[in-house]
Amino acid sequence: MKPVNIGIVGLGTVGSGTFNVLNRNAEDITRRAGRAIQVTHVGARRDNPAADTSGVTVSRDVTEVISDPAVDIVVELIGGVTLAKELVLGSIAAGKHVVTANKALIAEHGNEIFAAAQAKGVNVAFEAAVAGGIPIIKAIREGLSANQIQWVAGIINGTGNFILTEMKEKGRAFDDALAEAQALGYAEADPTFDVEGIDAAHKLTILASVAFGIPLQFEKAYTEGISKITAEDVRYADELGYSIKHLGITRKTSAGVELRVHPTLIHNSRLLANVNGVMNAVMAMSDAVGPTLYYGPGAGAEPTASSVVADIVDVARALTTDPDNRVPHLAFHADTLSDTPILPIDQITTAYYLRLKAKDTPGVMAKIATILSDSGINIESLLQKEVEVDHGQVPIIMITREVKESRMNDALKKLEAEDDVVGSVMRIRLEQLDG
Amino acid sequence: MKPVNIGIVGLGTVGSGTFNVLNRNAEDITRRAGRAIQVTHVGARRDNPAADTSGVTVSRDVTEVISDPAVDIVVELIGGVTLAKELVLGSIAAGKHVVTANKALIAEHGNEIFAAAQAKGVNVAFEAAVAGGIPIIKAIREGLSANQIQWVAGIINGTGNFILTEMKEKGRAFDDALAEAQALGYAEADPTFDVEGIDAAHKLTILASVAFGIPLQFEKAYTEGISKITAEDVRYADELGYSIKHLGITRKTSAGVELRVHPTLIHNSRLLANVNGVMNAVMAMSDAVGPTLYYGPGAGAEPTASSVVADIVDVARALTTDPDNRVPHLAFHADTLSDTPILPIDQITTAYYLRLKAKDTPGVMAKIATILSDSGINIESLLQKEVEVDHGQVPIIMITREVKESRMNDALKKLEAEDDVVGSVMRIRLEQLDG
Numbered sequence: 127m128k129p130v131n132i133g134i135v136g137l138g139t140v141g142s143g144t145f146n147v148l149n150r151n152a153e154d155i156t157r158r159a160g161r162a163i164q165v166t167h168v169g170a171r172r173d174n175p176a177a178d179t180s181g182v183t184v185s186r187d188v189t190e191v192i193s194d195p196a197v198d199i200v201v202e203l204i205g206g207v208t209l210a211k212e213l214v215l216g217s218i219a220a221g222k223h224v225v226t227a228n229k230a231l232i233a234e235h236g237n238e239i240f241a242a243a244q245a246k247g248v249n250v251a252f253e254a255a256v257a258g259g260i261p262i263i264k265a266i267r268e269g270l271s272a273n274q275i276q277w278v279a280g281i282i283n284g285t286g287n288f289i290l291t292e293m294k295e296k297g298r299a300f301d302d303a304l305a306e307a308q309a310l311g312y313a314e315a316d317p318t319f320d321v322e323g324i325d326a327a328h329k330l331t332i333l334a335s336v337a338f339g340i341p342l343q344f345e346k347a348y349t350e351g352i353s354k355i356t357a358e359d360v361r362y363a364d365e366l367g368y369s370i371k372h373l374g375i376t377r378k379t380s381a382g383v384e385l386r387v388h389p390t391l392i393h394n395s396r397l398l399a400n401v402n403g404v405m406n407a408v409m410a411m412s413d414a415v416g417p418t419l420y421y422g423p424g425a426g427a428e429p430t431a432s433s434v435v436a437d438i439v440d441v442a443r444a445l446t447t448d449p450d451n452r453v454p455h456l457a458f459h460a461d462t463l464s465d466t467p468i469l470p471i472d473q474i475t476t477a478y479y480l481r482l483k484a485k486d487t488p489g490v491m492a493k494i495a496t497i498l499s500d501s502g503i504n505i506e507s508l509l510q511k512e513v514e515v516d517h518g519q520v521p522i523i524m525i526t527r528e529v530k531e532s533r534m535n536d537a538l539k540k541l542e543a544e545d546d547v548v549g550s551v552m553r554i555r556l557e558q559l560d561g
Numbered sequence: 562m563k564p565v566n567i568g569i570v571g572l573g574t575v576g577s578g579t580f581n582v583l584n585r586n587a588e589d590i591t592r593r594a595g596r597a598i599q600v601t602h603v604g605a606r607r608d609n610p611a612a613d614t615s616g617v618t619v620s621r622d623v624t625e626v627i628s629d630p631a632v633d634i635v636v637e638l639i640g641g642v643t644l645a646k647e648l649v650l651g652s653i654a655a656g657k658h659v660v661t662a663n664k665a666l667i668a669e670h671g672n673e674i675f676a677a678a679q680a681k682g683v684n685v686a687f688e689a690a691v692a693g694g695i696p697i698i699k700a701i702r703e704g705l706s707a708n709q710i711q712w713v714a715g716i717i718n719g720t721g722n723f724i725l726t727e728m729k730e731k732g733r734a735f736d737d738a739l740a741e742a743q744a745l746g747y748a749e750a751d752p753t754f755d756v757e758g759i760d761a762a763h764k765l766t767i768l769a770s771v772a773f774g775i776p777l778q779f780e781k782a783y784t785e786g787i788s789k790i791t792a793e794d795v796r797y798a799d800e801l802g803y804s805i806k807h808l809g810i811t812r813k814t815s816a817g818v819e820l821r822v823h824p825t826l827i828h829n830s831r832l833l834a835n836v837n838g839v840m841n842a843v844m845a846m847s848d849a850v851g852p853t854l855y856y857g858p859g860a861g862a863e864p865t866a867s868s869v870v871a872d873i874v875d876v877a878r879a880l881t882t883d884p885d886n887r888v889p890h891l892a893f894h895a896d897t898l899s900d901t902p903i904l905p906i907d908q909i910t911t912a913y914y915l916r917l918k919a920k921d922t923p924g925v926m927a928k929i930a931t932i933l934s935d936s937g938i939n940i941e942s943l944l945q946k947e948v949e950v951d952h953g954q955v956p957i958i959m960i961t962r963e964v965k966e967s968r969m970n971d972a973l974k975k976l977e978a979e980d981d982v983v984g985s986v987m988r989i990r991l992e993q994l995d996g
Contacts, residue, residue: 154893272582272590451595451877
């Protein structure tokens with residue numbers, strides 16, 4: 127079969143990684159794909175010493191890759207959403223297949239992009255957009271195609287997981303662990319995108335769509351970061367048998383789809399609680415298979431390139447497929463996507479970890495328990511740190527049973543209005559993730 | 562697109578599970594596949610109350626499914642290798658695609674079956690043959706297609722993992738844990754197939770072929786069971802920070818391919834060491850992505866059906882693909898399979914756990930250390946249980962550095978010939994599984 131010609135746009139970390147993997151493993155990739163897959167054109171505003179492009183056409187004007195008639199598949203690795211969107215839509219208009227690692231682009235503009243691709247009969251593949259080197263899109267979209275998926279929960283930001291792992295293993299404060307992540311190159315100088323959960327929300331938005339067959343709805347994702355988690359929360363959680371992880375969770379209920387990124391207590395006996403450092407993992411619960419979990423590196427040049435190249439091989443195979451009989455972009459055929467609503471965060475149901483400071487007076491615990499009980503909230507377990515009395519205040523840590531968040535919000539208002547409760551109540555959601 | 566007609570041969574546990582999943586989730590499966598997938602013919606020697614086949618043609622002579630011209634895909638769930646092989650080859654000869662969950666059939670006769678399928682231009686899909694509901698064949702064959710895979714290690718027999726988990730968590734003896742597994746229906750009355758590693762070797766044989774692009778060579782797999790593991794081995798391993806798991810390991814080295822199933826110590830900090838009960842998990846180490854791990858239920862009606870149905874959807878999509886441009890059966894195109902030799906077990910290199918009883922005499926440890934040292938074997942850590950002196954004998958437990966197994970065998974002979982060493986030495990391999 128004739129070789130497939132690849133045009134790579136963007137020669138940064140992932141671009142050079144993709145270039146190098148395609149070259150280094152050309153023989154094995156050809157044995158698998160049944161045809162050579164060769165990079166014939168690179169669009170990059172500057173050279174990258176990590177990739178030796180000698181012998182390959184290099185254009186400083188990246189749009190030349192798209193207009194190159196010899197290029198079969200355009201690999202968009204330029205990042206951002208503005209130029210990247212133009213390039214992807216331009217490639218589709220030119221009848222070229224696209225592979226991208228761009229989670230923001232897919233989460234925010236994927237509906238438009240996939241519609242354009244379908245109209246043109248081309249594929250847009252995006253395995254590398256979620257959880258780096260883990261083949262999670264393939265697993266959910268194809269591996270679980272027999273199932274009604276019930277929920278997907280994942281550690282899908284390595285920076286945040288590194289920080290929380292450092293906090294747990296070394297008792298460090300958030301700022302201190304963040305500084306370490308920055309020193310090691312895991313976190314950007316401005317870490318907002320990672321630690322406030324925006325990056326994870328992009329990925330979760332994509333996971334929700336392929337799991338449930340709903341359009342991409344990034345703007346409806348609830349996003350809460352980890353920057354307010356304290357070393358004492360991490361320690362108290364551990365005393366109760368839990369780890370705090372920054373999870374993306376999407377769950378289909380009879381009322382709608384939950385779509386939320388936030389710090390989450392997970393029992394230490396769960397595999398997800400034991401995914402440490404920069405590693406990612408995604409767990410899916412489905413009606414036929416039950417729980418499955420997928421683990422691996424969520425970022426980095428070659429892990430991400432691994433997914434980009436897997437997509438390239440898939441697209442190369444799809445070149446001879448009836449376009450109507452391919453794996454649909456969002457797992458379900460476009461005309462069957464569901465309008466199931468995304469639930470506002472106050473409509474989700476979950477358990478909670480609560481930490482508050484109370485005056486060390488008789489009956490204070492009874493008052494607190496009564497407020498919760500009057501709101502229909504049951505306490506599952508309790509830590510009262512009498513030994514930590516400080517200025518007449520004692521920390522109280524509770525884990526509640528599951529309750530609707532709006533009800534919890536009401537109870538928190540009442541608790542914070544109570545004279546014997548000092549300051550605000552720390553509230554972290556807790557998930558069982560049974561299985 | 563017109564519906565795809567499925568013929569199911571065998572209506573036992575997996576057959577009825579497949580029938581039920583296809584019916585229950587018909588709507589979601591159709592939304593994904595873009596066409597209805599309907600069971601039109603069942604071949605079963607008897608009814609199964611777990612599956613309501615009213616409205617479907619049921620043949621007592623299962624060969625009638627194959628000769629039914631309306632059937633597009635034959636799903637072989639009859640088990641065994643004799644009739645199953647006839648049915649699969651017969652289906653291929655009739656130009657029908659095949660989906661099977663039969664690990665023994667693929668591991669022992671897959672080369673012949675795939676050659677026949679390729680000659681006819683049909684697909685034989687076998688995701689359910691390895692690790693039940695985990696989409697591991699898809700992950701390795703497609704998700705990791707960019708990579709040179711270095712090794713694959715897995716807990717791929719749920720019965721054995723249940724027994725070892727019981728032994729660890731409850732301090733039970735092997736026989737006791739096996740009886741529990743039998744009482745719960747996890748183990749057969751004759752448990753040989755599971756506990757002696759034959760089932761795992763079938764699965765590992767398949768994993769090795771899709772990882773490394775080599776023909777199926779079940780007859781060359783090294784197989785060692787878990788029935789000789791004692792409660793004290795489990796306890797000593799735990800004291801040293803390890804769990805004992807029944808692993809299938811295949812590794813590509815410069816000398817050849819290791820293909821081995823045996824009890825294995827794994828450090829407790831590894832995710833694989835924390836895969837408990839009947840759950841399965843497979844870890845792959847690859848040059849681009851690094852470590853990835855896949856976890857889920859390895860058996861059961863609906864978990865296995867999940868993989869069978871995923872294969873059906875894949876095959877339904879492949880109906881309109883150029884046969885030369887499909888995912889190859891063994892991941893690499895048949896004419897590029899490699900003749901890399903399978904290494905005999907004495908040529909593998911690994912670390913070891915050793916347990917022996919020595920006479921409680923001065924200098925005995927020095928003698929043992931000298932024998933090992935003279936064989937070029939370094940001791941990594943040591944437990945000498947002085948408190949457990951029994952009839953003047955003391956247990957000595959060691960973990961060695963990596964060494965070639967032939968060298969270890971020589972050292973064990975010398976140790977066992979030593980007057981101060983009582984009886985034989987217990988030897989369990991230990992793997993780092995870095996990542």
